[in-house]
Amino acid sequence: TEEELNPVWQHLLNGEIDNYYPSVTTEVRQQIDGQNGIHFEVDPACRQLTSIAINNERFNTNVRKAFDLLIDKDIIGQAMCGDDYEVAGDPLLSTQDYFMEYTHTRDVETAVAMLEAEGFDFENTVIKLGCSESRQNMAAIIQQMLAEGGVKCDILVSTTTFADQMSGELDACLVSNNTKFSPTAHSARFAPVTGTMTHTDDDTIKVLSDKIDFCQDEAEKLELIHELQQIYWDTCPWIFLYTTSNYIVHSARLSGVRDIGNRAYTWVVS
Numbered sequence: 001t002e003e004e005l006n007p008v009w010q011h012l013l014n015g016e017i018d019n020y021y022p023s024v025t026t027e028v029r030q031q032i033d034g035q036n037g038i039h040f041e042v043d044p045a046c047r048q049l050t051s052i053a054i055n056n057e058r059f060n061t062n063v064r065k066a067f068d069l070l071i072d073k074d075i076i077g078q079a080m081c082g083d084d085y086e087v088a089g090d091p092l093l094s095t096q097d098y099f100m101e102y103t104h105t106r107d108v109e110t111a112v113a114m115l116e117a118e119g120f121d122f123e124n125t126v127i128k129l130g131c132s133e134s135r136q137n138m139a140a141i142i143q144q145m146l147a148e149g150g151v152k153c154d155i156l157v158s159t160t161t162f163a164d165q166m167s168g169e170l171d172a173c174l175v176s177n178n179t180k181f182s183p184t185a186h187s188a189r190f191a192p193v194t195g196t197m198t199h200t201d202d203d204t205i206k207v208l209s210d211k212i213d214f215c216q217d218e219a220e221k222l223e224l225i226h227e228l229q230q231i232y233w234d235t236c237p238w239i240f241l242y243t244t245s246n247y248i249v250h251s252a253r254l255s256g257v258r259d260i261g262n263r264a265y266t267w268v269v270s
Contacts, residue, residue, distance in 0.1 A: 012038055012249060013035055018250065043247060046180055047179045047243040048177070049091055050080070051088070051091075053238050054239060055171050061236065062118050063114075064237070064239065067239055070149040071145050076138060076241055079141060080244075085244045086244075090102070090232035091179055091189075092183045093180060098222055100229050115149070115150075126154055128154055129153050129154065129171065129172050130155075131155060132159070166196040166197055183225045184213055184228070192206075198238065
């Protein structure tokens with residue numbers, strides 16, 4: 001069935017607005033693209049990253065890595081985005097020269113062995129996973145994948161998911177945010193005090209990110225960025241799932257918008 005359209009789309013179709021920078025589903029894009037001259041262009045400046053924000057105080061590095069191994073990121077990406085996705089292990093932008101290629105393979109047997117080595121209480125530990133109403137299907141897929149490794153998960157649908165994650169009422173929640181050109185753009189999310197959704201006392205990512213930001217030698221900076229990316233893979237401060245394209249939507253009379261960060265005076269209006 002066709003997804004119900006946000007009123008903004010109708011304004012675009014009526015010619016009342018010329019530009020929109022949305023979080024757009026494949027279904028909506030298929031409904032709108034080409035109508036009345038409306039066209040979608042991929043924003044090259046960023047991609048949308050979907051992750052499971054997780055409480056680092058409750059679940060240590062090895063437990064988080066085990067959870068990561070229990071999840072088939074390809075299945076989730078395909079279910080949510082069709083073919084327009086890339087599996088993710090970090091918040092770095094894959095189109096940048098500094099990016100190291102990331103691969104992920106689900107391994108239930110290894111994950112269970114890791115949890116057993118950590119003394120994980122399969123019988124009594126229940127992960128409280130929060131999500132918005134629109135992400136219930138994704139949460140259900142994750143719940144089933146965790147269950148196949150013996151990990152119990154309750155889904156809590158709420159409009160206050162992020163606040164509940166910050167307060168510690170939830171153990172994890174589904175989050176989407178934009179990747180950026182800078183490899184250190186998200187470091188505050190994984191820093192003590194500021195990383196309230198992460199609940200961490202580990203400042204490794206923040207310290208290394210600061211070092212990258214102040215590094216003047218390009219070769220050294222590249223090595224540091226690769227070290228940062230590896231730390232994300234090794235410590236799993238969040239369970240990064242996939243990225244997908246961001247789109248800029250134009251009316252027929254607007255062109256020259258290469259990304260939303262460009263100055264409006266570079267745009268061409270007919």
